[in-house]
Structures are given as structure tokens and as C-alpha cells.
Amino acid sequence: MYTKKTLANFTNPKNYGKLENPDGIGKVGNIVCGDVMWLYIKVTKNKITDIKFETFGCVAAIATSSEITELAKGKTIAKALSISKEEIVKSLGGLPPVKLHCSVLAVDALEEAIYDYLIKNKMPIPVELIKKHERIEQEKKIVECKYKDWTEAEARATSNKNK
Amino acid sequence: MSKQNKIYLDYAATTPVDPRVVKAMQPYWFDKFGNTASLHSFGIEAKEVVDKSRKIIADALKANVKEIYFTSSATESNNLALKGLAWANPAKKHIIVSSVEHDCVLTSAAWLEQQGYKLTVLKVDEYGMVKPKDVESAITEDTLLVSIMHANNEIGTIQPIIEIGKICKDKGVLFHTDAAQTFGKLPVDVNRMNINLLTASAHKMYGPKGAALLYVRTGVKIKPILHGGGHENGLRSSTLNVPAIVGFAKAVEILNLPPVETLHCNVSTMAKYENDRLIKLRDKLIKGILKNVPDVKLNGHPKLRLPNNINFRFKYIEGEGIIMLLDSLGIAASTASACSSPKLQPSHVLLACGLRPQDAHGSLRLSLGRWTTEEEIDKILKILPEVVERLRKMSPFK
Numbered sequence: 001m002y003t004k005k006t007l008a009n010f011t012n013p014k015n016y017g018k019l020e021n022p023d024g025i026g027k028v029g030n031i032v033c034g035d036v037m038w039l040y041i042k043v044t045k046n047k048i049t050d051i052k053f054e055t056f057g058c059v060a061a062i063a064t065s066s067e068i069t070e071l072a073k074g075k076t077i078a079k080a081l082s083i084s085k086e087e088i089v090k091s092l093g094g095l096p097p098v099k100l101h102c103s104v105l106a107v108d109a110l111e112e113a114i115y116d117y118l119i120k121n122k123m124p125i126p127v128e129l130i131k132k133h134e135r136i137e138q139e140k141k142i143v144e145c146k147y148k149d150w151t152e153a154e155a156r157a158t159s160n161k162n163k
Numbered sequence: 164m165s166k167q168n169k170i171y172l173d174y175a176a177t178t179p180v181d182p183r184v185v186k187a188m189q190p191y192w193f194d195k196f197g198n199t200a201s202l203h204s205f206g207i208e209a210k211e212v213v214d215k216s217r218k219i220i221a222d223a224l225k226a227n228v229k230e231i232y233f234t235s236s237a238t239e240s241n242n243l244a245l246k247g248l249a250w251a252n253p254a255k256k257h258i259i260v261s262s263v264e265h266d267c268v269l270t271s272a273a274w275l276e277q278q279g280y281k282l283t284v285l286k287v288d289e290y291g292m293v294k295p296k297d298v299e300s301a302i303t304e305d306t307l308l309v310s311i312m313h314a315n316n317e318i319g320t321i322q323p324i325i326e327i328g329k330i331c332k333d334k335g336v337l338f339h340t341d342a343a344q345t346f347g348k349l350p351v352d353v354n355r356m357n358i359n360l361l362t363a364s365a366h367k368m369y370g371p372k373g374a375a376l377l378y379v380r381t382g383v384k385i386k387p388i389l390h391g392g393g394h395e396n397g398l399r400s401s402t403l404n405v406p407a408i409v410g411f412a413k414a415v416e417i418l419n420l421p422p423v424e425t426l427h428c429n430v431s432t433m434a435k436y437e438n439d440r441l442i443k444l445r446d447k448l449i450k451g452i453l454k455n456v457p458d459v460k461l462n463g464h465p466k467l468r469l470p471n472n473i474n475f476r477f478k479y480i481e482g483e484g485i486i487m488l489l490d491s492l493g494i495a496a497s498t499a500s501a502c503s504s505p506k507l508q509p510s511h512v513l514l515a516c517g518l519r520p521q522d523a524h525g526s527l528r529l530s531l532g533r534w535t536t537e538e539e540i541d542k543i544l545k546i547l548p549e550v551v552e553r554l555r556k557m558s559p560f561k
Contacts, residue, residue, distance in 0.1 A: 002487075010484070011491045016557045027559075033507045034520055035481070038559040054559035056524075058483040058502035062557060098505060146521050150479065150560040 002059060003093035009063035014070055016062075019052040024117030026109040028136055029143025032101050035061045036143060039069075039109035043117055048072050048080055053109070056147075060099035064088050064106040072110055081114060081129070083107065108136050169493040170539045174367075174471055174532030175316055175344060176497055180410065181369040181533070187413035188371065191406035199403045200392065209405050216412030223415045224361065224378055225352040232377045232395045233408055237343040238267040240362035240377040241310075243388050243399070244339045245271040248308055248360070249280065251384040255307035257281045261293045261322070262515040263315050268341055269511070272310070281305065290464035291318050291516045295326040302330070308337045313345040317499055317512045317528060318463030319472025321349070328357030337383060343367055343375075347418055348438065348470060359383050365407065369533060370414030374407035438470040441531050444540050448529065449473055451544040456551055462513060462526060471531040476518070477551050479560040480525050488550045494543065497528040 002010075019040035026039040035057030042050035051073050053065040067088050072080045085103040089095050095103060115133045118125045144151070171179075180188075191212070197205030199213050214228070221228045234240045245258070245268065260272045262284050269284075276282040283301045285293055293311055302309070309331050314321045324340050331338035339360035342351055346361075347368030353361060360383065365374040379385055379398070391400025449461060458478035477485065482498025489496055499510030501524060509523035529543070555561055 007487065007491070010487060013557060033501045034524060035502070036559055054557060056479060056481060056558045056560055058481050058500070059487045061481075061502075062484060065557075098507065146519070147560065150521070 001096050002063075003095075006060065006063040006092045006095065009066045009092065010059045013053075013062055013066035015052045015066065015073070016054065017052050018054065019050060022052075022113075024113040024115075024120065026112030026114070026116060027140060028105055028108040028112055029140045029146075030057070030061075030101060030105045031139050031142050033057070034143060034146060035102065035105060036147065037061065037065055037105050037109045039065070039113045041072075041110075041113045041117060043077065046076050048075055048077070051113075057102065057105075058099070060095055060102035061105060063092060064095075064103045065109070067091055068106040068110055077114055077117075080110060081126070083110065108132070112136055167493075169495065170542065171495045172529040172531060172535065172539075172543070173495045173497050174535075175319075175469075175528065175530035177366045177372065178369045178532055179534070180366075180371050181414060181417060183417055184370055184410045184413045188406045188410040191409050195405075197405070199405065200394065209403070213403055213405060213408055216408045219412040220376065220415050223351075223418070224346070224363075225354055226378050227381065229396070230353075230378050230381055232379060232398050233403060233411075234375045234377055234399055235373055235401070235404065236375050237265075237341065237362050237364040237367075240364075240375050241265065241267045241341055242271050243377050243385070244360045244362060244379075245275060245308070245310065246388050247385040247398070248337060248339075248383075249275050249278075250386040252307050255305055257283070257303055257305040258307060259283045259285060259298065259301050259309045261285045261287060261311050263287050263291045263293075263318075263320070263512045264310065264312055265316060265341060265343070266511075268310055268312070285311075287515050289517050290467075291315055291320040291462075291512060292464060292467070293322050293327070295323050295330055298327050299330045299334070302334045302336055306334075306336045308339060310339040310341070312341040312343075313349065313351070314342075314469050314472075315463070315512060316344045317510060318474045318516070319344075319469035319530075320464045321345075321467045321469065324358075325356055331359075332357040344469060347414070353378060353380065360385075365411035365414055368414050368418070371407045371410040373404050374411040376411075437533070441470040441535070444531055444535060444537060445470060445473055447537075448540050448543060452547060455544070456548050459551075462516065462518075469530075471535075473529040473531070475527045475529075476513075476522055477525040477527065478522070479558045480551060480554040482524060482526050484554050485525070485527050485550060488554065489546070492546055492550070494546065497530070499526045499528070500524045 022040035023043045024041045029036045038054040040052045051069045055065040085107045088103045197209035199210040217228045221231050285297050337359045341362045343364045346363035359380045361378040366372040387398050389400050394400050462474040482500030483503040486498050501507050501509040509520045513523040
């Protein structure tokens with residue numbers, strides 16, 4: 001079922017965790033299975049200099065998260081935007097057909113993080129990226145609704161910590 | 164069971180074949196390979212051993228040999244029970260099942276519904292338990308059959324089938340129970356439990372795959388789903404799987420079944436038996452995990468559950484990840500998360516217990532068995548919290 005590289009990516013994922021003071025955050029949810037992926041980027045001179053993920057999902061979701069961070073690291077914004085789901089799947093040596101949707105989630109997360117960075121810095125946003133953002137935003141709302149109590153619990157915990 | 168230092172905790176999926184069973188089956192592959200339908204000595208030899216096997220199994224169920232029909236799987240037995248009864252008793256058109264039945268019962272029942280039957284799927288409580296009162300009030304004059312499993316395969320909850328059996332008897336309705344997870348673990352007495360039909364399977368109780376049975380009480384009208392040479396008194400045509408049936412019987416023979424006196428499923432009274440050992444290990448593991456891991460809950464009933472079943476749900480993480488990370492550490496377990504199912508749907512059993520899909524996402528079933536040791540349980544108690552922590556570190560929710 002899973003390739004060796006997918007399993008290796010899953011058992012030893014790269015670049016996971018929160019990134020302090022990120023320049024862009026992409027938060028996406030998969031309406032098919034309920035997986036959630038958060039991606040953080042740091043951008044210096046139009047290049048992704050650091051990238052991290054947090055994923056609630058299966059082996060494929062975590063492996064593709066790890067893979068996209070590796071593929072995007074060090075790339076320019078334009079090059080990072082050209083990373084396709086096919087590229088991630090190919091890089092992993094394939095995914096089971098039922099898990100292909102997980103690779104979409106990874107691409108969405110990266111694009112959202114870049115969208116967030118461009119918006120925050122009042123930079124021009126490609127039309128395609130805006131269109132995608134609108135679609136992802138819709139899906140995210142559906143998924144976020146499911147985990148409302150979890151995210152609220154987290155917000156409470158964070159605010160308690162800050163007190 | 165240790166295999167190259169691996170720990171197998173998925174006995175509810177299938178069990179290894181007990182070496183004593185393997186030995187009993189051995190002669191029936193080459194030396195005694197006959198077809199039970201043959202007239203010559205090879206056939207007679209095969210027929211004799213099948214008769215002997217049938218007697219051993221019938222005795223364990225407190226049934227008559229004529230009431231035991233061998234099939235290939237519990238799925239086949241359950242299909243035969245539901246469809247076979249429906250076809251033989253066309254006057255009644257209502258079937259009652261529970262929402263936590265195995266897929267093979269639920270989909271057979273749903274198929275009959277498509278053929279014009281009325282189907283009632285009973286709700287369960289938060290532990291996955293059917294209320295006998297609900298069975299009673301669902302029964303109408305048109306009810307043909309009530310099919311409620313003895314214990315659930317995912318969460319281990321033991322159903323009150325003695326009460327349900329009595330209700331069915333009083334109301335004159337047929338009662339079928341899927342005992343795939345219980346035959347070999349809990350005492351079964353088809354008479355005292357007022358069971359009309361019962362499904363059991365060998366590979367869940369240290370026997371081989373490919374052997375199962377349907378018990379059909381004498382006098383119950385049932386029609387075959389397989390037509391052919393008229394084996395098994397015409398109910399199940401197919402050459403008998405002699406080695407597997409011999410193995411099934413041997414697996415039953417070596418059971419250390421609790422006496423029928425403990426029938427009322429008060430598992431705590433089953434001291435001295437294999438169950439007692441498993442219950443101790445089970446409860447040690449449950450207590451340890453609930454104590455040492457935050458945001459975890461037990462699925463299923465805290466007490467009225469199979470001696471070997473544990474089912475947790477961990478918040479913020481997903482079951483397939485738990486399974487694969489455990490597997491990378493040499494531990495075999497099972498999950499019912501949406502991600503692990505081909506249809507990307509969470510378990511119908513967990514949803515029936517009132518869990519939301521996101522809660523079902525982090526489910527983990529550990530099922531113990533004959534070769535589970537205390538050392539293995541201690542190892543799980545050490546490894547599982549680490550696995551959960553590792554996955555939570557990757558999760559956006561914490």
C-alpha cells in the first residue's frame with residue numbers, strides 16, 4: 001500500500017511543528033475525510049527560507065505535508081507556486097488511489113500560506129491564486145466547523161498560558 | 164503472540180491457528196483427503212471425521228448435530244440466516260437489527276429492504292448497547308426476525324441477548340445472533356438463550372480461516388442461498404472443507420470454556436479461566452492508558468465488554484497514523500478511522516454510539532488473545548503514550 005518513502009516520511013517527518021512569527025500561514029481542511037493541515041512559511045527576499053507544518057490526518061496526509069515542506073524550502077514564491085500534487089505524489093513514489101486527495105491538501109496549504117504572505121505584504125496576487133483561495137476558504141469553513149470545540153480549547157489554553 | 168519480537172494485538176481481526184489445531188488438521192490434506200459425498204473408504208473416512216467434528220461443536224453450543232450447518236465464513240452464515248429465512252417465510256416482511264451489527268448483517272438487511280422488506284435498525288446507547296425494551300416495542304405482527312449480535316467486534320460491548328432471546332420467544336419471533344466474536348470466549352447455550360439461529364467462525368477462536376457455521380434450530384424454516392449437490396441437508400451445497408472443519412472442532416475441543424452457570428455475562432465471575440487472565444491484562448492496559456495519556460476515552464462498555472477487547476479514542480490525532488506508527492515499532496493493532504476505510508467513512512459502530520466523525524477519527528482497537536503476555540502489555544503501556552505524543556506534536560490541535 002504505502003511506498004517506503006511515504007512510510008519513512010511519516011515515521012520521520014521533516015519540518016513539523018509551529019513556526020514562530022511566520023510571514024504566511026495556510027490553514028486548510030479536507031472535506032472528504034476531515035483531515036486538517038496548517039502550513040507556516042518564512043520568506044526572505046522572495047524566497048521561502050523556512051517552512052513548517054502541523055497536520056491532523058493519516059499517514060498520507062503527514063507524509064505529503066513533510067514532502068511539500070521539503071520541496072518548497074529554498075524556492076522562490078513563483079517556483080513554490082508551481083509545485084503540483086502530481087509532483088508530490090511522484091516524489092513519494094506514488095500514493096494509494098484512495099489517498100490521492102491528501103496530496104491536494106498539501107498543495108492547497110502551501111498556496112494558502114503564500115496567499116496569506118502576499119496579502120499581508122500588500123503584494124500583487126495572481127488571479128488563479130485568488131480563485132483557489134475562494135474555493136479553499138469555503139472548504140475550510142466546513143471542516144473548521146467540525147473541530148470548533150478543539151480549536152476553542154486550544155485558544156483557551158493559549159490565553160491561559162499568556163495570563 | 165511474538166513473531167520476531169512483534170506484538171500482535173489484533174486477535175479480533177483473526178487469530179493464529181493454535182498448534183494443536185494445526186496438528187489435528189494435518190492428516191486431512193494428503194492422507195485423508197476424501198470427499199464426504201464419495202461412497203468409497205476415502206469418502207467414509209472424511210464423513211466420519213466431519214460427523215465427529217459436528218458433534219464436538221454442537222455439544223459446545225448445547226445444540227443437536229442436525230442443527231449445525233458448516234459454511235465458509237461468518238459473512239456467509241449471516242447472509243444465509245437473513246436471506247434464507249426471508250425466502251422460506253414470505254408471509255412476514257419485517258426484520259429488526261441493531262445499528263452496531265457487522266456490515267454483513269447490515270448490508271444483507273439493507274438488501275432485503277430493497278426487495279420490499281420493512282427494516283428496523285435499533286439505536287444503541289453510548290456504550291453501543293441495545294435496550295431489550297426497544298426490541299420489544301419494535302416487534303410487530305409482521306416481524307419475522309430479530310438479529311442482534313452477541314458482542315460487538317469493534318468496541319466489545321456484550322449485548323443483553325438473554326433478555327432479547329426471551330422477548331423474541333414470548334412474542335413468537337425468530338432470534339438470530341452473530342456470535343463470531345463470542346463463541347470461544349463467552350458461554351453460549353442456544354436453549355437457555357432462546358436462540359433460533361447463531362453464527363460462529365473458526366478463525367476468531369484459534370481455528371483456521373474458511374470454516375464457520377450457522378446453527379438453525381430444528382423446525383425453523385430456511386432456504387439455501389447456494390444451490391448444488393445438496394450438501395449439509397440441502398441448505399449449503401459445496402464440497403465440505405474437511406481440514407478446516409476438523410480444525411474448527413479441535414479449536415472448540417481445547418477451549419477452556421466457562422460453565423453455563425456464568426451465562427449471565429457477569430464476566431467477573433469467570434475466575435479460573437482464560438478469560439480471567441485476559442480481563443486482568445485488559446483492565447491493566449485500560450487503566451494505565453487512561454491514567455497516563457491526556458484526552459483519551461474508552462469506547463464501549465466499561466464492564467460488559469469482551470474479555471479481550473480494548474477500544475480507545477484519542478483526541479487530536481488520526482487512527483491510521485497511530486496504527487502505522489505502532490506497526491513501525493512492531494505492534495499490530497486496528498482502527499476504525501475514516502482515513503483507514505476504503506470509503507473514507509468513519510466506523511458506523513462509533514457513530515451509532517453518538518461519537519462525532521472527528522472523535523471516531525482517533526480510534527484504536529487493541530484485542531488480546533491466547534499468546535498475549537503481561538510483558539507485552541507493559542511494553543504497550545510504555546510505547547502507546549509515546550506514539551500518541553509524537554502524533555500530537557504534529558497535530559495543529561493539542
